[in-house]
Amino acid sequence: MGCSTNVILIYDQNDKIVEANHQVKEHFNVDAKSVIGSKITALPFIDYSTDRSKAFFSIRDTSNITEFEQIDGQDRYKNKIIFEAKMKRADGRGVIIIKDLPGADKAGNLSSGMKFLSEASLKLLEKMSEDDIYQYIANQLAYLIPDSYVFVNSQLTQTRVKTIASATSSTVLGRGFKVIGGSPVGKEFEFSKKAEFTSKQAKVTRVAGGIYELMLGQMPKSVAMMAEKVVSIKNVYSIGFFWKGELFGNAAIITRQAEEHLENEGTIETFINLASVALQRKKIETQLEQTFNNLREEKEKIKTILFSIGDGVVVIDNNMQIILFNETASRISDFKVEDVIGKEFREHLEFITEETSQDASQFIVKCIQSGEITKMPKGTVLKTRSGELVPVDDTAAPLKNNKGEVVGCVVVFRNVTEERSIDKAKTEFVSLASHQLKTPLASINWYSDLLISDKKGQLSENQRDYMNEIVGSSKRMVDLVNSLLNVSRIELGTFVIEPEKVDMKAVAKSIIAELAPMIEKKKIKISEKYEGVKEIPLDQKLIRIIFQNLLSNAVKYTPDKGSVDLSISEKNKNYLITVKDSGYGIPKQEQVKIFTKLYRANNVKDKDVEGTGLGLYIVKSIIENSGGKIWFESELNKGTSFFVEIPVSGMKKKDGSRQLS
Amino acid sequence: MANDKKKVLVIDDEEGLRKALKIKLTDEGYDVSVAADGKSGLEKALSDHPDLILLDVMMPKMTGQEVIAELQKDSWGKNVSVLFLTNVSDPIQVAQIGEQSVGNSTIFDYMVKSDWSLDDIAERVKQKLED
Numbered sequence: 054m055g056c057s058t059n060v061i062l063i064y065d066q067n068d069k070i071v072e073a074n075h076q077v078k079e080h081f082n083v084d085a086k087s088v089i090g091s092k093i094t095a096l097p098f099i100d101y102s103t104d105r106s107k108a109f110f111s112i113r114d115t116s117n118i119t120e121f122e123q124i125d126g127q128d129r130y131k132n133k134i135i136f137e138a139k140m141k142r143a144d145g146r147g148v149i150i151i152k153d154l155p156g157a158d159k160a161g162n163l164s165s166g167m168k169f170l171s172e173a174s175l176k177l178l179e180k181m182s183e184d185d186i187y188q189y190i191a192n193q194l195a196y197l198i199p200d201s202y203v204f205v206n207s208q209l210t211q212t213r214v215k216t217i218a219s220a221t222s223s224t225v226l227g228r229g230f231k232v233i234g235g236s237p238v239g240k241e242f243e244f245s246k247k248a249e250f251t252s253k254q255a256k257v258t259r260v261a262g263g264i265y266e267l268m269l270g271q272m273p274k275s276v277a278m279m280a281e282k283v284v285s286i287k288n289v290y291s292i293g294f295f296w297k298g299e300l301f302g303n304a305a306i307i308t309r310q311a312e313e314h315l316e317n318e319g320t321i322e323t324f325i326n327l328a329s330v331a332l333q334r335k336k337i338e339t340q341l342e343q344t345f346n347n348l349r350e351e352k353e354k355i356k357t358i359l360f361s362i363g364d365g366v367v368v369i370d371n372n373m374q375i376i377l378f379n380e381t382a383s384r385i386s387d388f389k390v391e392d393v394i395g396k397e398f399r400e401h402l403e404f405i406t407e408e409t410s411q412d413a414s415q416f417i418v419k420c421i422q423s424g425e426i427t428k429m430p431k432g433t434v435l436k437t438r439s440g441e442l443v444p445v446d447d448t449a450a451p452l453k454n455n456k457g458e459v460v461g462c463v464v465v466f467r468n469v470t471e472e473r474s475i476d477k478a479k480t481e482f483v484s485l486a487s488h489q490l491k492t493p494l495a496s497i498n499w500y501s502d503l504l505i506s507d508k509k510g511q512l513s514e515n516q517r518d519y520m521n522e523i524v525g526s527s528k529r530m531v532d533l534v535n536s537l538l539n540v541s542r543i544e545l546g547t548f549v550i551e552p553e554k555v556d557m558k559a560v561a562k563s564i565i566a567e568l569a570p571m572i573e574k575k576k577i578k579i580s581e582k583y584e585g586v587k588e589i590p591l592d593q594k595l596i597r598i599i600f601q602n603l604l605s606n607a608v609k610y611t612p613d614k615g616s617v618d619l620s621i622s623e624k625n626k627n628y629l630i631t632v633k634d635s636g637y638g639i640p641k642q643e644q645v646k647i648f649t650k651l652y653r654a655n656n657v658k659d660k661d662v663e664g665t666g667l668g669l670y671i672v673k674s675i676i677e678n679s680g681g682k683i684w685f686e687s688e689l690n691k692g693t694s695f696f697v698e699i700p701v702s703g704m705k706k707k708d709g710s711r712q713l714s
Numbered sequence: 715m716a717n718d719k720k721k722v723l724v725i726d727d728e729e730g731l732r733k734a735l736k737i738k739l740t741d742e743g744y745d746v747s748v749a750a751d752g753k754s755g756l757e758k759a760l761s762d763h764p765d766l767i768l769l770d771v772m773m774p775k776m777t778g779q780e781v782i783a784e785l786q787k788d789s790w791g792k793n794v795s796v797l798f799l800t801n802v803s804d805p806i807q808v809a810q811i812g813e814q815s816v817g818n819s820t821i822f823d824y825m826v827k828s829d830w831s832l833d834d835i836a837e838r839v840k841q842k843l844e845d
Contacts (some may be wrong), residue, residue, distance in 0.1 A: 410779040488772060491801040492728055495827035502832045531828045
């Protein structure tokens with residue numbers, strides 16, 4: 054103090070001057086001893102000027118004390134904090150106000166330690182960023198430990214450390230570090246071995262190897278030793294930040310104090326513990342905020358997606374209550390979102406079958422009960438708020454929690470008015486066209502009949518012949534129109550499958566009976582084999598079409614005296630129907646096209662006068678639509694075998710508006 | 715004796731088919747009258763009281779269904795024997811027509827014109843008149 058050219062005034066918490074150096078006398082011509090005990094604010098000779106450009110300043114204006122900053126690189130005087138006025142006096146000298154520290158005496162004053170800690174805990178609760186907390190720790194440690202340089206590091210990995218903050222209460226050390234390479238704040242250091250030892254405990258630990266050991270070999274030993282010598286480093290300490298037993302950072306303290314044990318160790322340790330908690334809390338807060346923001350973003354995204362989905366989306370929980378209702382659903386049904394949320398869905402959403410006006414909402418209940426995707430029955434309409442019936446279509450999918458339990462279902466539906474009216478128009482057109490086509494055919498047939506049977510004028514044999522040709526062609530036309538009608542029903546998907554208990558054996562036998570004339574004429578040998586054929590659910594008409602087609606093809610495409618073998622047997626939960634003939638066979642290159650519409654293979658084109666070429670296409674469509682399979686094997690001039698597999702459970706029911714004929 | 719002949723009324727908007735049916739059924743020995751649309755057909759039915767009506771389904775002015783509906787209102791009409799003739803070959807459609815218009819299934823019967831010859835139709839007519 055005696056060497057400083059500055060005025061040094063030291064005051065305590067009560068702003069009373071406890072020490073003044075002789076410079077007071079020099080500058081203010083007041084005996085140092087006489088100012089002791091006075092309040093700084095009461096000193097007559099020191100004036101803070103409100104005009105900061107002037108060198109003089111009056112301490113009477115104590116608000117200006119905030120202009121005094123804690124600085125590093127200044128002399129410490131007896132463990133006190135030094136503040137220097139921002140402005141210097143005209144003569145180049147400055148004023149240093151020295152503030153007394155709580156708990157600064159060697160005995161480690163308990164009450165001042167407590168005061169420090171309570172102030173620190175309050176401070177740590179403030180909204181500070183993580184980096185600010187680190188800086189605060191550095192500042193307070195430098196404040197608590199005389200003549201020290203403090204580094205606060207965050208442990209990034211086992212071997213990687215980043216210096217977050219530093220503070221010093223020693224001019225010499227400050228200058229010394231500048232020489233070495235400036236403040237390392239912001240730098241990351243990779244250590245060749247684990248940096249544990251520097252922070253093994255949440256206690257102040259003396260680092261015996263000094264700077265060199267602290268730096269873990271990052272700094273050459275010679276440099277470390279020189280540094281210690283030049284700036285008279287006496288001791289190096291470290292204290293770790295721990296959370297749930299894990300180290301996440303440390304404070305390294307370099308001091309010029311000779312004592313082996315730090316003063317205020319207890320206070321320091323408690324402070325570091327408080328700070329660790331604050332830091333963790335900060336980390337958690339940051340994570341929570343991030344998660345919260347992410348969630349909010351996600352929620353907004355979902356909301357936007359739901360809003361813009363073109364289909365109506367309704368989410369219903371296990372109690373049949375609506376928990377979500379999107380814009381499109383609201384638009385289609387004309388109910389406001391807030392009116393339906395939380396209410397039982399049947400209160401507002403009436404799904405009914407247009408034809409029968411019956412409740413069609415079973416698919417929702419079924420979805421929740423079975424946990425499977427269900428489809429709205431065909432012809433479903435939704436009753437809007439105004440009572441209008443809107444044709445809708447789509448599905449209900451189960452909503453499951455992460456245990457796999459069904460907690461509700463998501464119903465998606467769209468307005469299909471246009472689709473349905475187009476479908477209806479198509480179906481009606483096909484019906485109308487077939488009706489228009491068949492009327493003249495009936496006329497041809499009937500008048501041909503009348504001609505042939507006319508008693509008043511006999512036909513010549515040639516004329517009779519010609520009439521038969523006409524009738525024959527006309528009948529073929531009728532067949533063709535009927536087949537085309539079936540094909541269009543298949544393509545529109547409008548045909549219905551209505552299973553009932555049917556005995557395939559009986560159907561097969563009746564078809565064979567129908568074909569008896571042709572079989573006899575061509576002298577075909579027919580064999581039948583039935584193994585364990587039981588009654589199963591089948592559509593009467595459709596199974597008849599299948600047998601009719603396969604058996605008549607077999608007979609048609611087999612030359613005279615050939616054979617046709619039919620067998621129906623059960624294998625692996627399926628019935629296998631085999632129709633084998635010893636006929637012309639299907640050429641290899643034509644086999645792929647056999648199931649296509651109107652196809653007739655080259656080798657039989659001239660042999661078959663009758664037949665539409667649509668039979669196999671229709672049969673394949675029927676079989677595949679009812680859950681079965683069809684395939685064949687064939688060799689030219691040896692014969693063909695057709696195989697049909699139908700599950701033992703029978704044909705699946707199919708909704709539709711038309712039957713095949 | 716004209717009174718012993720059974721009376722058959724053919725209601726169909728297709729002239730050719732109407733004529734063919736009249737020729738065939740007259741040949742079979744029935745007293746056949748015809749009508750070209752539902753409205754005049756209904757009038758004829760209510761005035762002549764035929765024993766059997768051959769009724770086309772798809773007709774202008776009044777469809778076959780509508781004729782039946784009107785007949786149902788008449789004390790004689792609700793018991794008359796009807797054979798629907800149609801080229802609508804979809805059994806479901808025809809069944810719907812039948813169910814909607816005629817409650818009594820013994821009255822309801824139909825044939826698809828293009829699938830049957832005149833002989834077959836004459837045969838069915840004979841059966842129905844014998845019932």
